[in-house]
Amino acid sequence: MPASSRLLEGHELTSPYKSLHDSYVSDRRDSRCPVSALLAAACLLLLGILLAVTVIEVLKNEDRIHEALNPPQTQTCCNQTDPMEQSSIVLVESFPLGLDYGRNVSAGVDLYDAWKDLLSRASEQIDVASFYWCLTAEDISVNSSSDRQGRDILEEFKALPSRNVSVRVVTSIPTLAPNSTDLKVLKERGVQIRRVNFGRLTKGILHSKFWIVDGKHVYIGSANMDWRALTQVKELGVVIYNCSALADDLQKIFQSYWVTARSNASIPDPWPSDYDTGINQEHPLLLNLSGVQSQAYITASPPVFCPDSRTRDLDAILSAIRGAQDFIHVAVMEFYPASKFFHHHGYWPVIEDALKRSAVDRNVSVCLLVSCGQETDPAVWPFIRSLDALHSPSDNINIAVRVFVIPAGNQSHIPYSRINHNKYLVTEKVAYVGTSNWSADYFSTTAGVALVLSQNASGDSFHQQLRAVFDRDWSSPFSHPLADVQRIHDCAFSTSAP
Ligand SMILES: *[C@@H]1O[C@H](CO)[C@@H](O)[C@H](O)[C@H]1NC(C)=O
Ligand SMILES: *[C@@H]1O[C@H](CO)[C@@H](O)[C@H](O)[C@H]1NC(C)=O
Ligand SMILES: *[C@@H]1O[C@H](CO)[C@@H](O)[C@H](O)[C@H]1NC(C)=O
Ligand SMILES: *[C@@H]1O[C@H](CO)[C@@H](O)[C@H](O)[C@H]1NC(C)=O
Ligand SMILES: *[C@@H]1O[C@H](CO)[C@@H](O)[C@H](O)[C@H]1NC(C)=O
Ligand SMILES: *[C@@H]1O[C@H](CO)[C@@H](O)[C@H](O)[C@H]1NC(C)=O
Ligand SMILES: *[C@@H]1O[C@H](CO)[C@@H](O)[C@H](O)[C@H]1NC(C)=O
Ligand SMILES: *[C@@H]1O[C@H](CO)[C@@H](O)[C@H](O)[C@H]1NC(C)=O
Ligand SMILES: *[C@@H]1O[C@H](CO)[C@@H](O)[C@H](O)[C@H]1NC(C)=O
Ligand SMILES: *[C@@H]1O[C@H](CO)[C@@H](O)[C@H](O)[C@H]1NC(C)=O
Ligand SMILES: *[C@@H]1O[C@H](CO)[C@@H](O)[C@H](O)[C@H]1NC(C)=O
Ligand SMILES: *[C@@H]1O[C@H](CO)[C@@H](O)[C@H](O)[C@H]1NC(C)=O
DSSP states (O other): OOHHHHHHHHOOOOHHHHHHHHHHHHHHHTTSOHHHHHHHHHHHHHHHHHHHHHHHHHHOSHHHHHHHHSOOSOOOOEEOSSTTOOOEEEEEEEOOTTOOOSSOOOOOEEHHHHHHHHHHHOSSEEEEEOSOEEOSGGGGTOOOGGGHHHHHHHHHHHHTGGGTOEEEEEEEESOSOTTOHHHHHHHHTTOEEEEEEHHHHTSSOBOOOEEEETTTEEEEESOOEEHHHHHTSBEEEEEEESOHHHHHHHHHHHHHHHHHTSTTOOOOSSOOGGGOOSOSSSSOEEEEETTEEEEEEEEEESGGGOOTTSOBHHHHHHHHHHHOSSEEEEEESOEESBOSSSSTTOBOOHHHHHHHHHHHHHOOEEEEEEEOOTTOOGGGHHHHHHHHHTOBGGGTBOEEEEEEOOOOGGGTTSTTOSOBOOEEEEESSOEEEESOOEEHHHHHTSBEEEEEEEEOOOTTOHHHHHHHHHHHHHTSTTEEEGGGGGGOTTOTHHHHOO
């Protein structure tokens, strides 16, 4: 059975997913006679009108109709569960060796330091979701001293059980690292390890990357448990300290992986009520983060792993794009409005459309920063060029695309390195930090998570920091207009540029 039929059977899909499915089955419908299709459409229309009339009759009261059509936007879910908790948030980043901005730039807390800090705080339990583990260079037969930090993190994880910290790890089948020795040695030390067969369950992968520490601190970001994430790949994420409400919420997502890792597991439909959340787009958590009043919620994909109460990752992205009035700044490793695996390269313009509408209909300034490295798939090139081609300020269409290229230098022997792995979005209203590339599979079959945050304007809020990070990278020497891409060594686009 194709995964798509499972998706449809098993779940009430929100509209973007429906359109994804529709485009997939459309060729099967072509055989249908157009006259009968028209008749059917007419009948459906009549039925729809009758139904609408009935509904309106029932509702009667105009205010209630209005309310049903325009549900009130954000009612905050609740205050922080523990008012004594002093929650704080930090932006974390890593930079590939030798990436020199040439000036004194501001940056987030170093990812390695942030992970070390979380490890040192752990006293009871750490749960980690990661696509794969590969914390030493020899695991991929590479000779590089730049895995020192990775080895150190692995040593710390190995030591946790002897400190009486219980550690649970979920990873993916299929995986990029089938020969991971990390998982072997961790298991020997008493770490509980499960692999979720997303290949079998959804025809996707588990691509989420997060930690939950002692039920109160969380990390979410682009970095896998990979030595290259610390010294060879540019990563971005977020750590929130002392926030049991968000940690409990993320725990539900971890648990959904943990239970589906059993060898014969199927995806529950519906998910038991334990997996429901009270924190979502309609009811974000209201909390004080590092002294700034904030609203936060955690999103997930794929849809079949979301109870109705969990905001889907794609829906959060689309509403951030549609809600922007001033600017939309996006940094993603890959932007590919199509599907690579699931729908056989089917076109999937859902996010692209939303970006274009914001730019064309509402004069919102859109900046898209994508990564290009030696292993980047040149198939994305025509799509990003087509977006960039729309840019015409004299017609009030501001939509600019740039390519971020990290010079490989003498590190070119390391596979899957020297890339900008960041996946975030910032508008004048919202900061979004996720784990997914912006292509169809990541929202239909693949597991990912994101943190969505709105904060009151303030000089040093997380939101402002994320904005500054985008500006720093956009105007850095590593960001190139598409017209210059041909001249750039280390970017696979240059081989496909016209
Ligand atoms: C949250 O708590 C503050 C004061 O502690 C209060 O003013 C506010 O009304 C509360 N908000 C909600 C949604 O309960
Ligand atoms: C960079 O800026 C920071 C803070 O603004 C300052 O403490 C540091 O000395 C500066 N470094 C250099 C090399 O200018
Ligand atoms: C790795 O590189 C170092 C220095 O470049 C060299 O001394 C060492 O022999 C190499 N090890 C292997 C296994 O190739
Ligand atoms: C771990 O727990 C065991 C049994 O509860 C106890 O004997 C031991 O002292 C603890 N070790 C540490 C490092 O806390
Ligand atoms: C894993 O190990 C097998 C046999 O040892 C080898 O054939 C294969 O290439 C390895 N895979 C990777 C990704 O290193
Ligand atoms: C977390 O809260 C404790 C008090 O419960 C406080 O001492 C600590 O500094 C807080 N940690 C952070 C990183 O905010
Ligand atoms: C999984 O299901 C198959 C067939 O339904 C059965 O033969 C097998 O024993 C099951 N395995 C486990 C571990 O339950
Ligand atoms: C947020 O918490 C800090 C202490 O962590 C406090 O000083 C500040 O007044 C609080 N801000 C708001 C808006 O509640
Ligand atoms: C921002 O601050 C204003 C006044 O200080 C407050 O009324 C509003 O609820 C705050 N917004 C958020 C998102 O916390
Ligand atoms: C569109 O936005 C730009 C700034 O991005 C502004 O300069 C221009 O005046 C706006 N045009 C209209 C018609 O609002
Ligand atoms: C790589 O190049 C950097 C400077 O560009 C240099 O500092 C470093 O020693 C070189 N490493 C190797 C292994 O050649
Ligand atoms: C997305 O990201 C992963 C690594 O995080 C990469 O391997 C993959 O090729 C990327 N692109 C697409 C379109 O899936």
